[in-house]
Amino acid sequence: MTQLDLPDERRKSGVPRWPKATLGADLGASLVVFLVALPLCVGVAVASGVPAELGIVTGIVGGLLVGLLPGSTMQVSGPAAGLTVLVAAAVQQHGLGAVGVIVLGAGVLQIVLGVSRLGSWFRAISPSVVQGMLAGIGLVLILGQIYPVGGLAQPESTFAKLTGIPDLLIAVLTTPTGRSGLALAVLALVITAVWKKVPGKLSLVPGPLVAVVVTSALAALLVLPVQKVQVGSLLETIDPPGAADWGLLTDPAVLGSIVTFTLIASAESLFSAAAVDRMHDGPKTQYNKELVAQGVGNTVCGALGALPMTAVIVRSAANVQAGAKTKLSRVLHGLWLLLFVVLLPGVLSFVPTAVLAALLIQAGWKLLELRQVAALVREHRSEAFVLVLTTTAIVATDLLIGTLTGLAVAIVKTALEVSRLSVKAEHGDEQVRVQLRGNATFLRLPRLLDHLDQLPAGKHIHLDLTTLRHLDRACHQAVEHWAAQRRRSDGTVEVALPSQVR
Known part of the structure; x- marks a missing residue:
């Protein structure tokens, strides 16, 4: 030693x-x-x-x-x-x-x-x-x-x-x-x-x-x-x-x-x-x-x-x-x-x-x-965007504002990337099966509702949410609200939720 x-x-x-x-x-x-x-x-x-x-x-x-x-x-x-x-x-x-x-x-x-x-x-x-x-x-x-x-x-x-x-x-x-x-x-x-x-x-x-x-x-x-x-x-x-x-x-x-x-x-x-x-x-x-x-x-x-x-x-x-x-x-x-x-x-x-x-x-x-x-x-254009934005903000304003701006944009970018959501619809004669994969967070809520609103009327809708890695409260409430509205109109809806939110 x-x-x-x-x-x-x-x-x-x-x-x-x-x-x-x-x-x-x-x-x-x-x-x-x-x-x-x-x-x-x-x-x-x-x-x-x-x-x-x-x-x-x-x-x-x-x-x-x-x-x-x-x-x-x-x-x-x-x-x-x-x-x-x-x-x-x-x-x-x-x-x-x-x-x-x-x-x-x-x-x-x-x-x-x-x-x-x-x-x-x-x-x-x-x-x-x-x-x-x-x-x-x-x-x-x-x-x-x-x-x-x-x-x-x-x-x-x-x-x-x-x-x-x-x-x-x-x-x-x-x-x-x-x-x-x-x-x-x-x-x-x-x-x-x-x-x-x-x-x-x-x-x-x-x-x-x-x-x-x-x-x-x-x-x-x-x-x-x-x-x-x-x-x-x-x-x-x-x-x-x-x-x-x-x-x-x-x-x-x-x-x-x-x-x-x-x-x-x-x-x-x-x-x-x-x-x-x-x-x-x-x-x-x-x-x-x-x-x-x-x-x-x-x-x-x-x-x-x-x-x-x-x-x-x-x-x-x-x-x-x-x-x-x-x-x-x-x-x-x-x-x-x-x-x-x-x-x-x-x-x-x-x-x-x-x-x-x-x-x-x-x-x-x-x-x-x-x-x-x-x-x-x-290699990473989104990361490069954060870098250039931070640099530009510092030169245009000052060090504190520029750095905080870069941090805020980086957080939003990361949140958007983490909350990736895939919506896949399979259309049958009498039923439409919709499967969601990824993370359903409030950041993806507008896109999710757009997909649901485009589903054809008069058919049975089966929403499969069991394969989601994460479902936040905002998306959960929005899906339940959409399903209730569809049931009151002209269709039937079945929602399969992840085990952790049942």
């Missing part, structure tokens, strides 16, 4: 939690995850309209705190690109102070859901709705981040982002800032694409980090007129919610935001867990404990006024692929983030915002998952 397999009793008795045999692998993996997380933490914060340091704070909490909690072993938590749309909207509508209140509220709600053992229920959400939700977030993210590439501030609404594209093109083509930003963004995307094919140990260095270093150095050497990341003190940036911010809890819009953050962050974390579990052979995620861990992390992030966190598939996949063996790798990645922001904060001020925008555009493109959408269209 290895130390990884030791039961809890022996761990409590003094056996090291992280065995020496895996220390080297976890240390190397933690450095890889740190290098992946650093530019993404900063990029997500900038895209959300908050100080860059707050993104790193969330990454630190995700490593040092959530990394120690039970739930998942290989999953890495931090600020996620999928939540930038929500955070940016909250900042614009309620101010930066409200973000802490919303994130803390969402964290507490996640803890309640996890303790109530509702974490597993998130796995029951229709994959089409989740994919449509992520695609909608990806589209909105791309629409927002194309503006920093051109040196412009992104508009607040999706409609304004669409109508502002002509002005963006003019700025990109005619201004030094726009041309320089576009060149750096394209170069960053090319580097990340090419770096995936680099052989040997160099491939362990994350492509996004290489792109940030190369483009930042180029911008500094050529003195390009591009906007850079603004960096301040970590301690000064941390701003817990004040008394006025807590008063926002009486605002229905803020309460709605808390619920939205909870649902989206929880779903993204637990779906990420399902994906990460398929990448390794170690202990699998305990969903309710993982939801509690995410809730604790978001509660602390909210108290610090930082960004919300989720488990992030990019960092988690990098952790597994780098050879991590225990939780130590994700804990150490949080420590490296802390040391970097304390010892080398000025390095971030060399990074062009156009480059971070390019990396987030790439993240948004990955969220679209166009290959999976195309496969879904070919």
